[in-house]
Every structure is written in structure tokens, then in C-alpha cells.
Amino acid sequence: MIDLFIIKVGGNVIDNPELLQTFLEKFAAIPGKKILIHGGGKIATRIGDKLGIESKYVDGRRITDADTIDVVTMVYGGLVNKQLVAKLQANGCNAIGLTGADANIIPAVKRPVKEIDYGFVGDIRTEILHTGPLKALLDTGITPVFAPLTHDGNGQILNTNADTIASSLAIALSQHYSVRLIYCFEKKGVLRDPADDESVINLINKEIYQQLLEEKILTDGILPKLQNAFGAIDNGVKEVLIGHADDVLSNTTPKVAGTLIC
Ligand SMILES: Nc1ncnc2c1ncn2[C@@H]1O[C@H](COP(=O)(O)OP(=O)(O)O)[C@@H](O)[C@H]1O
Numbered sequence: 714m715i716d717l718f719i720i721k722v723g724g725n726v727i728d729n730p731e732l733l734q735t736f737l738e739k740f741a742a743i744p745g746k747k748i749l750i751h752g753g754g755k756i757a758t759r760i761g762d763k764l765g766i767e768s769k770y771v772d773g774r775r776i777t778d779a780d781t782i783d784v785v786t787m788v789y790g791g792l793v794n795k796q797l798v799a800k801l802q803a804n805g806c807n808a809i810g811l812t813g814a815d816a817n818i819i820p821a822v823k824r825p826v827k828e829i830d831y832g833f834v835g836d837i838r839t840e841i842l843h844t845g846p847l848k849a850l851l852d853t854g855i856t857p858v859f860a861p862l863t864h865d866g867n868g869q870i871l872n873t874n875a876d877t878i879a880s881s882l883a884i885a886l887s888q889h890y891s892v893r894l895i896y897c898f899e900k901k902g903v904l905r906d907p908a909d910d911e912s913v914i915n916l917i918n919k920e921i922y923q924q925l926l927e928e929k930i931l932t933d934g935i936l937p938k939l940q941n942a943f944g945a946i947d948n949g950v951k952e953v954l955i956g957h958a959d960d961v962l963s964n965t966t967p968k969v970a971g972t973l974i975c
């Protein structure tokens with residue numbers, strides 16, 4: 714099977730011009746087929762604040778009311794996505810910006826209200842994710858760049874966590890490619906001591922994951938990232954890595970830096 718790199722870059726990198734520039738240069742230099750999924754939560758929060766629309770999160774998911782879905786559609790689907798595409802073009806990477814609504818690639822359902830009403834947050838309908846248009850783009854040498862937006866098929870855009878979009882695409886595309894999923898952020902990997910950037914845990918399997926949870930070493934955004942990583946491994950994705958954005962290029966080679974999930 715042909716190799717495919719599915720790479721997610723988070724909001725802390727996108728929000729840092731130097732980190733972002735280095736990341737995009739390295740991403741553009743990756744040979745072969747690749748897909749980028751971007752976050753941008755921090756930028757959406759900042760622009761929401763300017764517009765007087767306050768951000769609220771529960772379990773790492775943004776409560777997305779009617780005003781907020783407009784903000785995130787503009788910020789993720791417009792500002793961030795198009796800036797990344799333009800910068801990738803400047804680095805010689807022929808990128809195309811997409812949301813999950815484009816070519817009906819990522820259908821979703823509005824999260825049902827249980828204890829919490831998340832508003833316009835979408836849960837991906839993994840069983841009907843459409844990989845055909847992505848394969849066609851990849852086969853013509855074009856690099857898809859996804860904003861963290863999906864749609865419900867009835868005209869409603871939905872907000873979906875970028876880590877989850879990355880793992881769902883990786884699972885679906887594993888039927889056609891040998892997929893390495895790489896989560897890039899501003900740390901060198903999953904850390905044993907979150908205050909010590911050098912304390913990278915090189916390998917996490919389910920047993921070690923359980924121990925780390927019991928030791929309460931994992932908090933905040935690293936928790937959903939690891940849940941998505943194990944979800945991918947359990948569903949056919951060959952390799953999942955969590956590492957620094959600066960290491961993205963070397964992490965597409967056998968010489969990996971960061972945390973390998975297995
Ligand atoms: N043990 C840990 N190792 C690494 N990061 C951790 C750990 N525990 C908590 N974190 C936090 O998780 C964050 C990553 O999650 P998140 O902010 O959602 O990233 P992104 O927006 O890049 O997807 C890190 O910035 C860090 O503050």
C-alpha cells in the first residue's frame with residue numbers, strides 16, 4: 714500500500730508565527746501523499762472576545778451556540794484555512810482548503826443533548842465518510858487542508874474537534890493507504906512531567922496509558938488527543954505519533970521523535 718501522512722497541527726502552533734512558519738516549511742517538504750488538519754481554538758476564542766462572544770468549554774469541547782458557530786465558521790473555514798493554504802502555496806505545496814462539507818467528505822450529526830447541550834457540535838458519521846474525493850485530489854498531487862468543520866446534510870455547518878477529524882480521516886483512509894497519523898503541537902511529545910519539556914515518554918501502550926491516567930499525569934487537551942490516538946490504532950491505523958511541530962519532517966521518516974502510540 715502507498716504511504717499517506719495525516720498530520721494535525723494545533724492552535725498553539727498556529728497562533729505562534731515563528732513556530733507556524735517552521736512547521737509549514739517542513740510540512741511542505743514532506744514527499745508523497747499528505748493531508749493537513751488544523752485547529753485554531755485559541756484564535757476563535759480571541760476573535761469571539763473581540764466580538765463580545767464569550768467562549769465556554771466542557772471536557773475540551775466548545776459549547777457552540779448560534780453566534781459561536783458563525784464565529785468558528787469564519788475563523789476556521791475562512792481566516793485560518795485560507796492563510797494556511799496561501800502560506801503552503803508560498804512554500805511550493807499545492808494545497809486546497811476544505812471543510813467537511815466540501816464534496817460531502819465528512820457528514821456529521823449534531824451531538825444529542827444529554828446532560829449538556831453542546832449546541833452546533835458535530836459527531837462524525839464515520840460509517841458514511843466519503844474518501845473518494847480525497848483519493849482523487851491526492852492522486853493529482855494536491856494536498857487537502859481541513860478546517861475543523863463538518864455538516865449535517867441539511868444545510869447546517871457543525872463544529873468538530875480537529876483531533877477527532879484527524880483520527881476519523883486516518884481510520885477511513887487506512888482502507889486504501891498505509892497511514893501514519895501525526896499529532897503536532899508545541900511540546901516534544903507526551904510528557905511525564907508537564908513542566909519539564911525534556912521528560913518525553915517515547916512509547917505509550919494501553920497498559921502504560923492506564924498507569925499514566927491513574928498517576929494523573931495526563932490532563933487538559935492531551936486526554937482527548939490520546940483517546941483519539943488509541944481510537945485510530947484500534948481501528949486499522951498503522952502508526953500514531955504525538956510530537957513537536959518542529960519534528961514533523963523527521964517524524965515522516967523511520968527516525969521518529971516524540972511519543973509513539975501502539
Ligand atoms: N502529560 C502531558 N504531556 C503533554 N501535554 C500535556 C500533558 N498534560 C497536559 N498537557 C497539555 O495538553 C496540551 C495539548 O492539548 P491541546 O491544547 O488541546 O493541544 P492542541 O490545541 O495542539 O491540539 C498541552 O499544551 C499541555 O498544556
Ligand SMILES: CC(=O)N[C@@H](CCC(=O)OP(=O)(O)O)C(=O)O
Nearest residue numbers: 724752753754774775873874875
Ligand atoms: C467542538 C470543538 O471543541 N471544536 C474545536 C475545534 C478547533 C480545535 O480543535 O482546535 P485546537 O486543535 O487548536 O484545539 C473548538 O472550537 O475549539
